[in-house]
Amino acid sequence: MALFVPCFVDLIRPEVGVATVRVLRSLGVEVVYPEGQTCCGQPAFNSGFFDEARGVARRFLDVFEREDFDYVVCPSGSCSTMVSRYYPLLFEETPEERGRAEALGGRVREFSDFLANVIGMEDPGASYSGRAVFHAGCHQRRELGVLEEPRRILRGVSGLELLDWEDEELCCGFGGTFSVKMPEVSAAMADQKIRALEKSGADTLISCDPSCLLHLEGRLRRTGHDTRVLHLAQVLDPGRGEV
Amino acid sequence: MAAKAGRPGEGLESRVEGFNERARVAVKDERLRSAVAVHSKNTIRNRNAALSALPDAPELRERAYRIKQETMANLDRHLERMASAVEKRGGKVFFANDGEEAVRYIGELARRRGAKLITKSKSMATEEIELNRRLQEEYPELGLEIVETDLGEWIAQLAGEPPSHIVAPILHMSRHRAAEVLSEEAGHPLPPNVEDLVYFARERLRQKFLSADIGITGANFGVAETGTVVTATNEGNEGLVASVPSVHVAVMGIEKVVPRLEDLAVFLRLLARSATGQKMTVYTDFVSGPKGEDEPDGPEEFHLVLLDNGRSSLLGGEFEEALYCIRCGACLNVCPVYRQTGGHAYGSTYSGPIGAVITPLLKGDEEAKDLPHASSLCGACWEACPVGIPLHELLLRLRRRQAETGISGRAQRLAFDAFEFGMRRPGLYGIGAKAARGVQGPLLRDGVARSLPGPLKGWAESREIPHLAEKSFRELWREGRIWWRGGKNS
Ligand code: SF4
Numbered sequence: 001m002a003l004f005v006p007c008f009v010d011l012i013r014p015e016v017g018v019a020t021v022r023v024l025r026s027l028g029v030e031v032v033y034p035e036g037q038t039c040c041g042q043p044a045f046n047s048g049f050f051d052e053a054r055g056v057a058r059r060f061l062d063v064f065e066r067e068d069f070d071y072v073v074c075p076s077g078s079c080s081t082m083v084s085r086y087y088p089l090l091f092e093e094t095p096e097e098r099g100r101a102e103a104l105g106g107r108v109r110e111f112s113d114f115l116a117n118v119i120g121m122e123d124p125g126a127s128y129s130g131r132a133v134f135h136a137g138c139h140q141r142r143e144l145g146v147l148e149e150p151r152r153i154l155r156g157v158s159g160l161e162l163l164d165w166e167d168e169e170l171c172c173g174f175g176g177t178f179s180v181k182m183p184e185v186s187a188a189m190a191d192q193k194i195r196a197l198e199k200s201g202a203d204t205l206i207s208c209d210p211s212c213l214l215h216l217e218g219r220l221r222r223t224g225h226d227t228r229v230l231h232l233a234q235v236l237d238p239g240r241g242e243v
Numbered sequence: 244m245a246a247k248a249g250r251p252g253e254g255l256e257s258r259v260e261g262f263n264e265r266a267r268v269a270v271k272d273e274r275l276r277s278a279v280a281v282h283s284k285n286t287i288r289n290r291n292a293a294l295s296a297l298p299d300a301p302e303l304r305e306r307a308y309r310i311k312q313e314t315m316a317n318l319d320r321h322l323e324r325m326a327s328a329v330e331k332r333g334g335k336v337f338f339a340n341d342g343e344e345a346v347r348y349i350g351e352l353a354r355r356r357g358a359k360l361i362t363k364s365k366s367m368a369t370e371e372i373e374l375n376r377r378l379q380e381e382y383p384e385l386g387l388e389i390v391e392t393d394l395g396e397w398i399a400q401l402a403g404e405p406p407s408h409i410v411a412p413i414l415h416m417s418r419h420r421a422a423e424v425l426s427e428e429a430g431h432p433l434p435p436n437v438e439d440l441v442y443f444a445r446e447r448l449r450q451k452f453l454s455a456d457i458g459i460t461g462a463n464f465g466v467a468e469t470g471t472v473v474t475a476t477n478e479g480n481e482g483l484v485a486s487v488p489s490v491h492v493a494v495m496g497i498e499k500v501v502p503r504l505e506d507l508a509v510f511l512r513l514l515a516r517s518a519t520g521q522k523m524t525v526y527t528d529f530v531s532g533p534k535g536e537d538e539p540d541g542p543e544e545f546h547l548v549l550l551d552n553g554r555s556s557l558l559g560g561e562f563e564e565a566l567y568c569i570r571c572g573a574c575l576n577v578c579p580v581y582r583q584t585g586g587h588a589y590g591s592t593y594s595g596p597i598g599a600v601i602t603p604l605l606k607g608d609e610e611a612k613d614l615p616h617a618s619s620l621c622g623a624c625w626e627a628c629p630v631g632i633p634l635h636e637l638l639l640r641l642r643r644r645q646a647e648t649g650i651s652g653r654a655q656r657l658a659f660d661a662f663e664f665g666m667r668r669p670g671l672y673g674i675g676a677k678a679a680r681g682v683q684g685p686l687l688r689d690g691v692a693r694s695l696p697g698p699l700k701g702w703a704e705s706r707e708i709p710h711l712a713e714k715s716f717r718e719l720w721r722e723g724r725i726w727w728r729g730g731k732n733s
Contacts, residue, residue, distance in 0.1 A: 007666070010716040011676050012709045017716035021725045033720050038666040044659045046620060048642025048651060052663035059667045089636065138621035171579045175619025182263060182617065183701030188270040188583040189619070190706070218706030239727020 002032050002069040004108070006079040007039040009210050016210050019233035019240070020075040020111060026238045027119060036063045041090075042082040046176045050090060057083075057090055061100055071118060072108045075233050077140025077209045080110040085143045110140060112208050112232055116149035126236045127158040130228065133165045133202040135172060135193070135216070137209030150208050150232055157235060165200040167192065174215035190219040197227065204228040206235055259590035259602055262613035269584040275415055279585050282414050283576045289520020290573060290627075297516065307513055308631040310506045311567035315558055321467040321500045322549060328470025332532030334545040341552050342372030348548060349374065349459070349492060350382045356490055356544075358456035359386065364474070364481040365393040366461025367409060367570055368494045368550050370592045371605075374459070375400070390451045392480040394444050398424050407586030407594065410518045410572035415585050448480070458484035458542070460530075462495035463569070464510060465547075468503045471531045472547065475514055475524040482528055491542040493530065497549050498566040510569055513629040517571040553605040561640055565600050567630045574624035574634060580617050589614060596624035596634045603641055608650050615641035673717070680711045 001024075005017040024031050041056030060083065064072050074080045087101035115121045134151055141147050154162050173179060173189025193216060197205060205220075205227055207213050217229040234240065269275060294300045314321055326336040339345035353361065361378075363369065375389045391400045395412040399405065402424045406412030413421060422435035425443055433439055460481055464473040472493045474481050485491050501507055515521040534541025557563050575581045575595030586594035591602040591611065599618060603611035615638050618624075624634040645651045665671050702708070719725060 005716050007672075011679075011711050014712045014714065014716035014719055018719060018725050021720075022727055022730060026730060033717075035717065035721075036669045038669055038672045041666070044662055046639070046642070047655065047659065048615075048639065048644070048646035049655070049659040050643045050646070052659040055663040056666040089639075138619070138623070142622040142626055169623070171619045171621035171623065173579065173619060175621065178616065178619045180699060180702050182266060182580075183705050184267045184270050185580055185583050185617075186619070186702075187705035188276075189579050192579075192583075214709050215706070218709060221707040222705065237727075239730055242727050 001029060001071040001073050001114075002034055002064055002066070004037060004040075004064065004072050004074040004079070004083075005033070006074065006076045006210070008214070009075065012214065013210050013231070016075055016231045016233055019231065019237035020073075022239045023115075023233050023236045024073070026125075027115075027121065029119065032069070034063050034066075040079045040082045042079060042086075043176055045082065045086060045090060046178075054090055057087055057101070058097070061087075061097070061104060065100065065104055070107065071114060072104070073111060073114045074108065075111040075208065075231060076211065077110045077137040077144060077146065078211055080108050080113075081139035081143045084108045085139075110144055110146055110208060112150035112153060113144065113146045115153060121153065122156075124153050124156045124236050126238070127160075128204075128235050129159040130204040131161045131163055131202045132204035132206050132235075133163050133168070133197055133200050135168070135205060135207040135209075135212055137207060137212045138171050140208055141169065146208075150206075153232065154206065154235065160235070163200045163202050165202070166196040168196070172212045172216050174212050176211070179215060186215075187219060190216055191223070194220060194223065194225065198225075202227070204230060206230050206232055208232050259606065259611050260613070261590060262588055262617050265588040265590060266580075266584040266617070269588045272585075274417060275585050276583060278414060278417065279582050282408075282411060283582055286518075286520060286576045290517055290576075291520075293516040293520045293522060297512070300513075300516075303509055303513055304629055304631050306509050307569075307629060308567065310501060310509060311564075311630060314500060314502055314506075315498070315563055315566055318497065318500070318555070318558060321502055322497060324502075325465050325467040325470055325500055326547070326549070328467070329532060329545070329547050332470060332535075332545075334470070334532040334547055336547045336549065338549045339551065342374075342377070342550075345372055345494065345548050345550055345552075346374060346377045346381060348546075349457075350378055350385070352490065352492065352546065353378070353382065353385055353387060353457060356456055358490070359388060360451065360455045361387060361389045361457045361459060362451050362455040362484045362488065363389060363391050363396075363459045364461065364476065364484040365391070365396050365412070366459070366494055367592060368461055368496045368552075369459065370406060372550070372552060374494070390448070390455075392448050392451065392484055393476070393478060394441065394480075397444065397448070401425070401428055405587070405592065408572060408575055409570050409593065409595075409597075410575075415587060452480075452483040452487055455484070455488040457490045457492060458486075458488040459492045459494065460485050462493050462499055463514065464507055465495050465500045466502075466504055466507055467500050469531060471504075471529050473507060473511075474528045474530075475511065475526070476528070477519075477521075477525045479526050482526060485528060485530055486541050489542055490544045490546070491530065491533075492546045492548060494548045494550055496554060497551050498554050498568075514569055514571055517569075517573040517627070517629040557604060562600075562604055562637060564632050565597075565604055565637055567632050568597050568601070568628075569630060570597075571629055573627040573629060577623040577627040579619065579621060579623065584617075589617070596638070597632075600634055600637045600641065608641070608645055608648065612645070612650060615645065676711070676715055680713075683710055 041053035045053035084105035091098040173186040179186035337348045391397045407415040419435045426433045462472045463475045515524045533545040578595045581595040589598050599614040620635045622635045
């Protein structure tokens with residue numbers, strides 16, 4: 001399979017990409033990282049700049065369309081959705097490209113989806129000590145419908161107690177450029193999640209969406225919380241703690 | 244200039260710019276936010292229970308979408324059918340292109356009837372065209388008194404505030420504030436408990452019901468086949484407004500027509516469940532014209548005003564689905580942005596996700612510039628909508644329209660051009676990343692960025708900024724550093 005590491009993971013949280021590779025390799029998956037990749041174009045798309053997004057998306061198609069990539073795996077629900085659900089909308093006026101986008105979109109899998117539904121991972125073989133809540137990014141939850149998979153995987157991690165939390169379906173308030181354009185509303189949304197997190201008694205926040213995690217972590221730290229914030233891959237990482 | 248929330252009579256006809264400013268204030272209003280939170284929580288819980296007790300809810304939702312789709316494809320035919328059925332029963336039908344025409348029609352009617360007092364039941368369409376204010380301003384010589392008779396609407400009217408939720412108009416008001424408003428009307432203090440307030444309202448409104456010359460209602464649906472105007476309410480005031488005065492005017496958006504009675508059954512089953520979690524509203528009234536010769540009560544005259552006001556321009560286009568809305572308010576209740584800001588921040592008659600979609604469509608992009616961005620695109624609205632309107636997709640399309648017509652502004656255009664330029668060239672992307680790592684140094688304090696320039700300033704003020712890693716994933720990969728003890732090196 002081919003690995004798609006979204007740009008902000010590449011630059012800001014490379015450890016999420018590293019953990020993803022280690023988990024996949026430990027399961028015997030052969031991981032290819034096409035170096036020509038950059039971004040899926042989501043920031044431009046969500047802001048309405050479809051032309052610019054198309055430019056970036058075309059590059060994405062060129063890089064990942066190779067026959068020998070049976071799957072494209074991505075440790076971000078949101079970026080996976082961009083390709084599998086929104087590229088067809090982006091290219092709705094150019095049927096040829098739309099067809100290409102749909103074909104590739106069918107092979108794009110969010111990380112936990114790939115683990116649970118493609119390689120059928122049973123026992124994650126990982127351990128973690130802590131009480132955690134899981135935050136499903138909105139795209140992952142509503143567009144991909146991949147919600148039970150990561151929770152099932154986490155329930156198999158020894159030592160990890162997965163807690164329920166209030167309003168868990170509510171958006172964390174990141175929404176890409178939304179949090180830049182409306183920072184106060186976005187922060188108020190994050191605070192609601194943080195209050196629910198506090199109430200749950202969890203010491204760890206886990207998600208399959210690094211962007212939600214970056215946003216919530218930023219707000220948690222600013223409000224003086226030391227909650228651990230981890231991507232699912234980091235919880236499962238067989239080399240946790242090593243570079 | 245930002246329009247201020249709470250300005251009397253503010254509606255779709257007035258300016259709605261300035262969501263950001265109003266939202267910034269609203270998110271600090273703890274009382275408002277907790278009122279909205281309590282309402283949303285209860286309503287969503289009831290709604291979920293009501294819908295899950297309905298085993299065919301998903302199929303109903305699909306059917307509702309299909310009926311709307313088919314109706315819009317032949318809207319003119321259905322409206323004609325509706326109009327002729329109403330006329331056959333002795334009703335009059337007026338097709339109003341915009342608010343102006345609707346106001347003039349009703350104003351002239353009031354003049355002809357020598358009307359002094361108009362009672363109204365809840366109607367979003369008349370809020371949209373600011374009927375009350377404009378009738379009074381444009382027909383001062385008639386000295387019209389116009390009274391809202393839905394309890395919440397009446398309190399909002401007395402307070403000089405527009406409704407802040409499609410279904411729960413005074414969601415933004417505390418019980419104490421409502422008591423204050425009614426006490427002023429009563430001329431003596433009323434205790435802030437619901438029973439006393441309702442009792443007072445009932446007493447006061449009863450006189451109005453009995454002496455009104457014209458009753459104006461909205462319409463939840465119009466059945467083309469039978470020419471029936473259907474309203475679904477919980478207070479019973481609608482029946483009094485529609486039947487006691489000698490003239491009844493129903494104002495109905497043209498998109499509310501459904502072809503057949505059997506279609507109505509689909510929507511009625513969805514509406515109350517989605518709006519409040521009830522199986523049915525307490526009252527569902529059917530009006531098909533003035534009273535017949537052998538009927539004991541009902542109005543002498545019945546007028547149906549079919550309001551277009553920009554709606555027909557959406558037919559057959561990429562925004563047509565916005566017309567499928569049945570105004571249940573479910574999208575507001577689940578919207579995390581609405582839940583932080585309340586309805587007044589939107590500055591428009593329609594708030595929440597559906598408001599963010601239809602306000603720019605009916606009023607123009609320039610004025611409602613902020614609204615398509617008042618969403619994190621989380622999709623909760625689309626999930627909740629009983630008609631399956633892809634609201635988040637419509638918001639994206641509106642954003643695209645802004646980008647294409649230049650409303651998004653030059654700065655964003657330049658930024659995304661640069662984004663595209665860089666992201667299409669991996670070499671440049673790599674160089675850019677290194678350069679960014681270099682310049683972030685001065686912005687960091689103890690390894691944490693404290694402030695950021697330009698458009699990122701607001702973001703940085705409310706959260707810790709993540710900074711660029713020392714080595715990117717790409718570099719780690721290239722250097723073959725992705726290994727672990729006992730594991731395989733790359
Ligand atoms: S858009 Fe859908 S959910 Fe929102 S008010 Fe209309 S029908 Fe209800």
